[in-house]
Amino acid sequence: MAVVDEDGADRYVDLWTGALHYAEAMRRSGVGRGDVVLAQLPNWREFVTLAVAAETAGVVLAFCPVHWGLRETAGALALIRPRLWFTTLATEGEVDRTELVRRALDGVSSPLRAVLIRSREAPAGTTPFHDWLASTERPSVDTAVEGAAGLAPLEIAVTSGSAGEPKSVVHVHDTALAAVDSTIRRQRIVPGDVIHVAVSVCHTFGYFYGVRCALQAGAAMVLQERFRPRRMLELIDAHDITISLGPSAFVLELLRGAATYRRGLTRLRFFTHGGDTLPASVMRRAVEQLPFRISRVFGMTEFGHVTATDETTPLEQCIDSVGSPQAEMELRILDSDGTPLGSGREGRLHARGPFLFAGYLAEDRVDEDVVDDDGFFDTGDLGFIGADGFLRITGRARHVIRRGAETVPVALLENLIAGHPSVQHAVVVGAPDSRFGLGEVPIACAQLHAGASLTLPEIEELLAQHGVTRRFWPVGLRVFDEWPLGPTGKLDRAALLQRVTEPDSARRET
Known part of the structure; x- marks a missing residue:
């Protein structure tokens, strides 16, 4: 088996012949080598077939989250100008997207055909997926392909992007x-493995380490449309x-129900935790209470995972670090002046190696000016590499809270x-200082935890016990x-900060 979703399953031979059929339909639609098609879909088998089809035809596959609203979706269409847009009018638990699709198409200046997958209706200017596919015959399994390769x-x-506009990362x-x-290689993934993918396949985490990982390893994948x-x-x-x-969020959900879920999770060899970080205390509970190995990683859309823990990593490093560098990648820490820092010293993290993306798509070109003179990419993350060679992330440069000059x-x-x-997970955000105007x-x-309570004085007592400067203490608590x-x-x-700063937002406040 190659891929399973809530609607059915495809063997590798089904996936291959389906991809050849999609590729031929793209060719009949005027899509050629180097052209771009956009996939904005849930975790469905059609996405996987489309990805293989594009690769066999030398077509560039673009993708963005299906949960995006009109502004972001229209921005993506305007930026990448795809020849075909594969999307749907409804997803599990979501409002109808018919109006979004119609308005997005109205705002497009370049020729675009929207192909609607698993959608009962087809508004003006769109084509039902089965009609689009029915215009071509399914090729034989031994049809020759001339896909692209290399660079x-x-x-x-x-x-x-951080500025609120779509950012297009080209690999x-x-x-x-x-x-x-x-x-x-590092995680020893083999053809007998079955990879569960509840992370969006229209994001690099799900696409690289769910879809492509299964395909490149000859393994199987099981797609879950929404994590439960x-x-x-x-x-x-x-x-x-x-x-x-x-x-x-996935780790926390499993941890909250660990007593109930533990027995059913014993078949897992490992779980890759990435995308964001957890405090060491929470990770320790996860490692102790969940019956599988947690592979912690650090990665970005621009280069995938550059660090990881694996089956040889000592327990403490699995808890308090995001792993050691992948063998092919090189990391360094720089201070604000660009001077390299030694082990244990915090600074901005830079990465170099064969995983680095080609650049950002900008108008009619790819902006390749993304690395420094030594070939290093500035991740924008703060951290340090210990004497043990493991990376600890201490924050994000743009998440820094400035209180006065400190x-x-x-x-x-x-x-x-x-x-x-009492705490399952904690996040600290910076709100505008309306009282003294000293930044944030x-x-x-x-x-x-279920049934627990927490007050601001309890937090203050905890921080005092650890000798944290009083000026750094939180001035408020939201549960x-x-x-x-x-x-x-x-x-x-950003959404969390908005809830904190808007008095009428839904929250429990202590």
Whole structure:
């Protein structure tokens, strides 16, 4: 078996002949080598077939989250100008997207054909997927293909940039293959493995380390449209799943139900935790209470995973680090003046190696000016590499909270607060200082264990015990039953800050 979703399953021969059929339909639609098609789909088998089809035809596959609204979707279409847009009018638990699709098409200036998958209706200007495919005959399984390779563009990951505008990251065949093959070797992924993918396949995490990892290893994948722990257990039991992956929100959900879920999770060999970080205290509980190995990674859309823990990593490094560098990649830490720093010293993290993307798509060209003179890419993350060679992430440069002339140690506060017995997970955000106008003030946001309570004085007592400067203490506490999450399941800090700063937002406040 190659790929399973909630609607059915495809063997590798089905996947291959289906991909040849899609490729021929693209050719009949006027899509040729080097042209771009956009996939904006849930975790469905059609995405996997489309990805293989594009690769066999030398077509560039672009993708963006299906949960995006009109502004972001229209921005992606305007930026990448695809020849075909594969999407759907409805997803599990989501509102109807008919109006979004119609308005997005109205705003497009270049020729574009929208192909609607698993959609009952087809508004004006769109084509039902089965009608689009029915215009061509299914080729034979031994049909010759002339796909691209090497430095030819393979895929464009369209993400939401920090400035609020879509950012298009271009990978070529060599960079994608190198990044994924490295993980397959290090984590010993074999054809007998079955990979559970509940992370969006229209994001690099799900595409590289779910879809491509399974395909490049000759393994199988089981797609879950939306992460639900109980459904994950059912899928593990039905399909003998051995590997899963996801952000902190997935780990926290499994941890909250560890007593219930533990037995059903024993078949997993490992779970790749990436996309964001968890405090060491929370990770320790996860390692102790969940019955599978957690492979912690650090990665970005621009280069995939550059560090990881594996089966040889000592326990403490699995808990307090995001792993050691992949063999092919090189990391260095620089201070604000660009001077390299030694082990244990915090600075900005830079990466270099064969996983690095080709550049950002900008208008009619790819902006390749993305590395420094030595070939290093500035990740924008803060961290340090210990004497043991393992990377610790201490924050994100843009997440720094400035209180007057001082920098609040966000990662330290989050780690200490998360260590409180009542706390499941903690995040500290910076809200405008309306009282003194001294930049920002830290606000503690916490998700608690069932039946637990927490007050701001308790946090202050905890920080005092650890000798944290009083000026850095949070001035407020907000307790959340659920975190606001982005399309990939990562914590959405911007949405969290908005909830904190808007008095009428839904929250429990202490």
